[in-house]
């Protein structure tokens with residue numbers, strides 16, 4: 001996993017955009033950030049990481065990078081979707097900075113919403129383990145933040 005190779009992170013920053021609101025129905029509402037570079041070094045996948053809010057507070061996050069293949073096949077546009085753990089509130093339009101610390105798995109096209117929900121629950125459990133071992137205070141500094149929607153590799 002990326003973190004075991006010496007603290008490599010991908011960082012993405014940008015304003016939270018409205019999603020399809022399906023996340024709420026699944027029980028995992030996400031903050032969606034558009035990726036400016038649709039290809040790039042960061043591949044599709046699911047990650048454990050941290051999200052930093054505009055006020056500087058950091059919230060553990062299970063993060064999806066991809067095209068939501070369960071719903072859009074291979075035709076969707078790539079985006080970053082962060083599910084913030086133990087968080088309730090409205091993040092629309094807020095600028096979030098998302099650190100991707102540990103690659104958990106690839107994107108999958110699930111056969112049903114329930115299968116996706118079960119996978120999300122496992123992702124959240126693994127994210128809790130990762131954040132416990134990688135506290136927010138240990139995140140590497142960003143220096144000048146990356147432009148909105150651009151992926152920066154740190155470490």
Ligand SMILES: Cc1cc2nc3c(=O)[nH]c(=O)nc-3n(C[C@H](O)[C@H](O)[C@H](O)COP(=O)(O)O)c2cc1C
Pocket residue numbers: 019020021022023024026028029030032046047062063064067068069070071081082083106107108109110116119120123
């Ligand atoms: C941790 C995490 C893992 C995800 N993994 C997948 C996946 O493997 N396949 C998939 O189609 N969508 C995946 N998603 C995206 C969900 O399909 C998406 O969040 C949901 O459809 C809600 O979309 P919305 O934000 O546009 O409402 C994942 C989302 C999160 C937060």
